[in-house]
Amino acid sequence: MAVLYHHPAPEDITLLPLLRAVADPVRLGIICHLHSLGEANCTTLLRGRPKSSMSHHFQVLREAGILQTRVEGVQHRNTLRLDVLEDRFPGLMTSILRECPTNLSEKG
Amino acid sequence: MAVLYHHPAPEDITLLPLLRAVADPVRLGIICHLHSLGEANCTTLLRGRPKSSMSHHFQVLREAGILQTRVEGVQHRNTLRLDVLEDRFPGLMTSILRECPTNLSEKG
DNA sequence: TTCATTGTTCTATGTTGATAGAACAAAAAG
DNA sequence: CTTTTTGTTCTATCAACATAGAACAATGAA
Numbered sequence: 001m002a003v004l005y006h007h008p009a010p011e012d013i014t015l016l017p018l019l020r021a022v023a024d025p026v027r028l029g030i031i032c033h034l035h036s037l038g039e040a041n042c043t044t045l046l047r048g049r050p051k052s053s054m055s056h057h058f059q060v061l062r063e064a065g066i067l068q069t070r071v072e073g074v075q076h077r078n079t080l081r082l083d084v085l086e087d088r089f090p091g092l093m094t095s096i097l098r099e100c101p102t103n104l105s106e107k108g
Numbered sequence: 109m110a111v112l113y114h115h116p117a118p119e120d121i122t123l124l125p126l127l128r129a130v131a132d133p134v135r136l137g138i139i140c141h142l143h144s145l146g147e148a149n150c151t152t153l154l155r156g157r158p159k160s161s162m163s164h165h166f167q168v169l170r171e172a173g174i175l176q177t178r179v180e181g182v183q184h185r186n187t188l189r190l191d192v193l194e195d196r197f198p199g200l201m202t203s204i205l206r207e208c209p210t211n212l213s214e215k216g
Numbered sequence: 217t218t219c220a221t222t223g224t225t226c227t228a229t230g231t232t233g234a235t236a237g238a239a240c241a242a243a244a245a246g
Numbered sequence: 247c248t249t250t251t252t253g254t255t256c257t258a259t260c261a262a263c264a265t266a267g268a269a270c271a272a273t274g275a276a
Contacts, residue, residue: 003242003254015207016133023127024234042253050236055254057234074243074252089207091199099123099197111224111272132264150223158266163224165264182222182273 003076005062005069010084013065018089021064022096027057032100034067034080041075111184113170113177118192121173126197129172130204135165140208142175142188149183 021027026049033045042054058078061067065084070077085093129135134157141153150162166186169175173192178185193201 015204016131016136019127019131019136019204023124023131025124026234028124028127043251051253052237052255053235059254060233074250076253089203092203095197095200095203096123096127134264151221159223160225160267161265167224168263179273182220184223 003071007062007068007081008065010065010088013084013088015089017064018066018085018092021060021066024057024060026053027061028096030054030057030061031066031080031096033104034078035097035100036104039077039079041077043075111179115170115176115189116173118173118196121192121196123197125172126174126193126200129168129174132165132168134161135169136204138162138165138169139174139188139204141212142186143205143208144212147185147187149185151183 022031030045034040037044042051042058046054058067058069062069062078065081065088067078068081070079080093082093130139138153142148145152150159150166154162166175166177166184170177170186173189173196175186175188178187188201190201
């Protein structure tokens with residue numbers, strides 16, 4: 001897993017890929033959970049889904065510039081890049097996060 | 109064309125369909141053009157695309173609550189529902205419209 | 217009525233992308 | 247070294263959706 005993640009620079013984050021990434025129920029869920037948890041690894045957010053699926057979604061979010069991944073031992077910890085996103089597209093993430101269900105623990 | 113359009117009520121506009129609708133290059137283009145033109149019919153925004161495709165995209169935008177269509181004679185005039193959207197998802201459309209190319213006439 | 221314009225509906229096609237199993241890779245623990 | 251945990255990569259499959267042609271419907275003009 002000595003994977004070298006590529007996190008796009010702020011200038012390279014563009015609207016369309018970002019909207020595409022966000023326009024998916026699973027990924028929207030990931031975003032909301034990351035927002036409430038602050039940081040989380042892939043396995044934490046599986047809900048019966050296969051790891052390969054989640055890994056895919058994290059990759060999409062990463063390449064869209066929405067989250068960044070930090071390797072710590074065996075785990076890959078993910079965080080939202082809120083500052084960067086707010087700087088790049090003011091108000092966008094805020095308006096999306098506002099729609100997150102308040103009680104995320106209902107399903108885990 | 110005595111089509112009865114269904115425009116969802118503000119409460120029935122939900123985030124995921126809205127994001128889905130917006131996460132498409134053609135529809136993003138339509139949105140930007142509508143924003144700069146104020147109002148436009150389908151044919152005005154064709155750029156070599158078949159009418160059926162555009163009609164489809166307008167339908168998606170309409171059902172997502174992004175625009176409303178007003179029939180005037182043979183033409184169907186479309187407008188963004190900015191007030192409703194701003195009320196429902198504050199800041200979202202604003203942050204998207206901010207990314208519209210300033211010179212929309214480059215390609216039409 | 218006849219024709220032109222506008223846009224929808226129907227249908228088919230093709231492409232993109234989500235899902236998921238299996239094999240693999242890396243790190244830490246035993 | 248072996249095992250366990252974590253997550254990626256590869257591959258295949260399936261579903262959703264964009265594209266587009268053709269026929270149709272409605273309005274207005276000639």
